[in-house]
Amino acid sequence: MGQHISHWIDGRIRPGTSGRTAPVFNPALGEVAAEVDLASTAEVDKAVLAAKQAAAEWRTSSLSRRASILFAMRQQLHERADELASVITAEHGKVHADALGEIARGLENVEFAAGVPQLLKGGFSEQAATDVDVYSIRQPLGVVAGITPFNFPAMVPLWMCANAIACGNAFILKPSEKDPSASLLLADMWQRAGLPDGVFTVLHGDREAVDALLEHPDVAAISFVGSTPVARHIYETGTARGKRVQALGGAKNHALVLPDADVDLAADAIVSAAYGSAGERCMAVSVTVAVGDVADRLVEALAIRLPKLVIGDGATAGTDMGPLITAEHRDRVAGYVDEGERSGARVVVDGRESTLPESGFFLGATLLDHVTPDMSVYRDEIFGPVLDVVRVDTFEEGLALINNNPYANGTAIFTRDGGAARKFQFEVQVGMVGINVPIPVPVAYYSFGGWKASLFGDAHMYGPEGIAFYTKGKVVTSRWPDPSSSEVDLGFPTTR
Structure with a gap:
């Protein structure tokens, strides 16, 4: 057994007291590398209390101080990117280059939040009535929490905490217990950047900790990224208790390839x-x-590329694809391939038969052709290295297929036809659209979010909507009568 991973509360490591732990695997080796504490409801209560006390002081901090800390955090992420990427690879399994890419996209959000003096500017109307001014301000919520998934243990927390902290809140992170170490490294970076103790907290845990955060009266808002069933639970439970909730769910992202595309x-x-x-x-x-x-041309082009992918330990240079997160998830993904084949899909490239490392949770890249919408391999979010090819006769049929899917996170179109691309972006019912771009994740100064079953509520993640989510608006109407006016007695002599 390797290391023991504990919580980060009020500026230091706090060993768990619940007596419950969970294993943390190195998925490339298939071995338990550590154990992580799982917080009890009582531990959540103590952490929220510490965060509440820190939030009361942090909200009074100047915007320039907040910006300077965010710039220092940006520098930490630059200087320690390799260190953080290695931690991600060890527990998640993704290759080192993918981990560095994740950090870079998270860092964008820190850079955006560093502009907080501009982002929190309100409006001002002088003389809305005689001697009356009206202006708007945005104020922090207090204690807010983020519940984040295993697949991006650095990027998704940075989507949330950078804006939340910039806006003057204290942030509690409940990361996935499958790869928890990246969150503690982020906590250390925040502290080195000068963030006061208690403003950033890490609580490891499972459903007990999640439900305790959802039910706690001093947690004002919950941000979540994960599967659709859990997103629904987070949204319904949190909003029923009067909290703000942004809950991003699952996906089944389609890429529409037209006959004129560069194959x-x-x-x-x-x-x-x-x-x-x-x-x-x-x-x-x-x-x-x-x-x-x-x-036919596209399937052939895809098929000849897959055997060239190098599959192995993500920490090894030259690796293109690492393992899946757990043995159970690997077997679940392989089961979908089994079911797709039984249902009539043609297995063009079979990841189940790939030459793979003997240990670890590996599955090869799989390509299925002639998939139809009634198959489970099409209907369900598989979350693994399986690509379906669905054949349609026309652009309109393809567009309708995408719009009929209950998930609506991201989509893409590949074409040389500008008119077709514009029609697609105008009519497709999906939250994020790529034109000859396969993964249309918005840059940090826009906001991330899907539609339909991929999002519960109406708050998208990070960017301008993130600033609005982590603050509440206040409008002040102020009357300061002219002291020279004879109509107002201010208690002292006036002159004209």
């Missing part, structure tokens, strides 16, 4: 989008919709 460009992009991080991404392309006669 090599599309195939390269789709392979990267489908199999990067072993497909364990909510923005992974998991369905390719091939229109008309492009289908």
Whole structure:
């Protein structure tokens, strides 16, 4: 057994007191590398109390001080990116380059939040009535919490905490217990950047900790990224208790490929989008919709690329795809391939038969052709290295297929036709759209979020909507009568 991973409360490591722990695996080796404490309701209560006390002081901090700390955190992320990426690879399994990419996208959000003096500016109307001014301000909520998934243990927390802290809140992170160490490294970075103790907290735990945060009266808001069933539970439970909730759910992202597309460009992009991080991404392309006669050419182009992917330990240079997060998840993904084959899909490239490392939770890249919408491999979010190809005759049929899917996180179109691309972006019922871009994750100064079953509530993540989510608006109407006016007695002589 390796290390013991504990909580970070009020500026230091706090060993758990619940007596419950969970194993943390190195998925490339298939071995338990550590054990992590799981917080009890009582531990959550103590952590929230410490965060509440810190929030009361932090909200009085100047905007310039907050910005300077965010700039210092940015420098920490730059200087320690390799260290953080190595921790992510060891517990998640993604290759080191993917882990560095995750950190870079999280760092963008710190850079955005460093502009907090501009982001929190309100409006002012002088003389709305005689001697009356009206102006708006935004104030922090207090204690807010983020519940984050295993697949991006650094990026998704940074989506949340950078804006939350910049806005003057104290932030409690409940990371996935499957890869918890990155969150403690982030806590150390925040402290080194000068953030006061208690403003950033890490609580490890399972459903008991999640429900305790959802039910705690001093937690004003919950941010969540994960599966749709859990997102629904988070949203319904949190809002029923009067909290603000942003809950991002699952995905089944489609890429529509038109006959005029550059097939090599599309195939390269789709392979990267489908199999990067072993497909364990909510923005992974998991369905390719091939229109008309492009289908055979596209399937062939995809098929010749997959055997070239190097599968192995993500810490080894030259590896393209690492393991899945657990043995149970690997077996679940393989089961979907089994069911797809039984249902009539053609297994073009079979990841179950790939040459893989003897240990670890590996599954090869799989390509299924002639998939139909009634198959479970199409209906369900698989979250693994499996790409479906659905064949349609027309653009309109492909668009309708995407719009009929209950998930609506991200989508893409590959075409040389600007009119088709514009029609697609105008009519597709999906929250994030790529045009010849396979993974249309918005830059930090926009906001991230899907539609339909991919989002509960109406608050998207980070960017301008993140600032609005972590603050509450206040409008002040102020009357300061002119002291020279004879109509107002201010208690002292006036002159005209």
